[in-house]
Structure formats: C-alpha cells, structure tokens
Amino acid sequence: MGSGTHIGRVRGLGSAKEGAHHWWRQRVTAGSNLFLTLWFVFAILRMPGYDYASVHSWLQNSWAAVPMLLLIVSVFYHFRLGLQVVIEDYQHEQKRVAAILLLNFFTVATAATAIFAILKVAFGAAA
Amino acid sequence: MASRTPARPRSPHLFSGFLKLHYSWGPHMLVSILHRATGSGMATVGTVLLVWWLAAIASGAEAYATFRNVFTTDAGNLNVIGWVVFVGITYAFFTHALNGVRHLVMDAGAAFELKRNKMFSLIVIAGGFVLTAAFWLYLGMK
Numbered sequence: 001m002g003s004g005t006h007i008g009r010v011r012g013l014g015s016a017k018e019g020a021h022h023w024w025r026q027r028v029t030a031g032s033n034l035f036l037t038l039w040f041v042f043a044i045l046r047m048p049g050y051d052y053a054s055v056h057s058w059l060q061n062s063w064a065a066v067p068m069l070l071l072i073v074s075v076f077y078h079f080r081l082g083l084q085v086v087i088e089d090y091q092h093e094q095k096r097v098a099a100i101l102l103l104n105f106f107t108v109a110t111a112a113t114a115i116f117a118i119l120k121v122a123f124g125a126a127a
Numbered sequence: 128m129a130s131r132t133p134a135r136p137r138s139p140h141l142f143s144g145f146l147k148l149h150y151s152w153g154p155h156m157l158v159s160i161l162h163r164a165t166g167s168g169m170a171t172v173g174t175v176l177l178v179w180w181l182a183a184i185a186s187g188a189e190a191y192a193t194f195r196n197v198f199t200t201d202a203g204n205l206n207v208i209g210w211v212v213f214v215g216i217t218y219a220f221f222t223h224a225l226n227g228v229r230h231l232v233m234d235a236g237a238a239f240e241l242k243r244n245k246m247f248s249l250i251v252i253a254g255g256f257v258l259t260a261a262f263w264l265y266l267g268m269k
Binding site: 027030031033034037038041045050052053055056059068076079082083086106110113114116117118120121 | 163166167169170174175177178181182184185186187188191192195220224227228230231234262265266
C-alpha cells in the first residue's frame with residue numbers, strides 16, 4: 001500500500017461502494033429532467049411574448065416559479081453528475097481533483113444565482 | 128524492456144493508415160458521442176445562458192434588454208449569434224433528451240438487438256433535427 005503501481009495499491013480492497021449511488025441518481029434526475037424540461041419547452045412555446053414584461057409576469061406566477069426551481073435543482077444535479085464522468089475520463093491525478101472541485105464550485109454558484117433570481121422575481125411586488 | 132518500435136499491433140487504436148478509420152462508423156457510435164457532446168454543451172453554454180436569462184429578468188428591464196440585444200436584431204428576430212447559440216442549444220436539448228430516453232430503455236435491458244439498436248439510434252439522430260425544426264417553425268409562425 002502506498003508505493004506500488006496504481007492497480008497494486010487498490011487490489012484486494014474491493015469496490016469503492018459508490019458507483020451505484022452515482023449511477024442511480026443520474027437516472028432519477030434524468031427522469032425528473034424529462035418532465036421538467038418538457039414543461040419548460042411548452043412554457044416557452046406558449047408565452048404571449050418574449051419582451052421583459054411578458055417574461056417577468058410569467059416567472060412571477062407560482063405555477064412557473066416552482067417548476068422552474070425544481071428544474072434548476074434537477075438539471076443542475078444531473079449535469080454535475082454527467083460532467084464528473086467526463087472529467088474522470090479525460091483528467092487524471094491532481095488535475096482530476098482540481099477539475100472536480102471547479103465543477104462543484106461552478107454548479108453551486110450557478111444554481112444559487114438561478115434560485116435567487118427566481119425567488120426575487122416570485123417574491124417581488126407585482127409589476 | 129520492450130523495443131521502442133515493437134512489431135506488434137497497438138490496441139486500441141483509431142486509425143489504420145492515413146485517416147483511414149480502423150472500424151466503420153455506425154449510428155450507435157454517433158449517438159454515443161453526440162450524447163456526451165450535447166450534454167457537455169448544455170451543461171456549460173446552456174447553464175450560463177439560463178442563469179444569465181433568469182438573472183436578467185430579476186435585475187429589471189434594462190438588464191433584460193442587454194441580454195436580448197446580444198441575440199436579437201432591432202426588429203426582434205434572432206441575429207447570427209442568436210441563431211448559432213439558441214438553435215444549437217435546442218438541437219442539443221432534443222438530441223440529448225431523445226437519446227436519454229433511449230438510454231433509459233437500454234438500462235431496462237431492452238433494445239440491445241443489433242437491428243433494433245440501430246433503428247433507435249437512427250430515430251434519435253433524425254428526431255433531434257425534426258424536433259428542433261418543429262420548435263423553431265412554431266416560434267416563427269407565432
């Protein structure tokens with residue numbers, strides 16, 4: 001342990017006991033994404049207009065704000081899991097750790113911004 | 128120590144001869160790499176776009192106008208950037224969503240037969256284009 005080849009260091013330890021958890025959550029969020037993004041596509045298609053007033057009053061409605069919040073959580077969780085696999089395929093050693101840290105920061109920062117924006121519009125005074 | 132130029136085949140490798148692929152492309156390979164490409168594209172470009180759009184709505188009419196002006200002409204139609212980015216994102220979405228459904232079917236252990244697998248892959252490739260065209264035709268006719 002500690003000084004052998006990569007395979008030598010992990011041989012005999014068994015599995016990491018984490019793969020199924022990642023795999024399953026990717027599928028669960030894939031399912032919820034399917035519903036939420038289809039709702040979003042139809043919501044976009046059915047919007048009366050794409051000017052500020054139309055879009056703002058659309059997002060102010062709870063029937064848009066709540067699914068939009070759910071969409072952010074589900075989609076961002078899903079892309080976080082997906083990009084992790086992409087990074088693990090192409091980056092190794094320290095670079096992999098750095099890339100996954102960056103991915104976590106990116107996901108949390110963008111998700112927080114999106115959620116704050118939705119809540120700000122939803123809780124704001126009627127336009 | 129092995130010689131630096133072993134007379135053994137190297138495997139796995141992509142090319143056998145100058146730009147001659149060692150294997151023949153199939154639809155299942157294309158949807159496989161498309162799934163990764165469209166997913167990564169949406170996760171990066173799509174995320175920034177979605178967050179920018181939401182933040183612009185929350186920031187007020189002026190910020191929203193800035194967002195709109197990057198992608199649309201004064202007449203309100205999509206400009207070149209708008210076309211590339213938004214049509215690209217919608218194509219990525221429909222392709223990734225359709226192939227995602229294909230993956231869920233395969234997770235259930237179905238559609239691994241060669242012919243059926245090829246057929247589903249072709250449906251994903253064609254469906255991505257068809258749904259993208261339908262989406263923008265509907266928006267354009269509104």
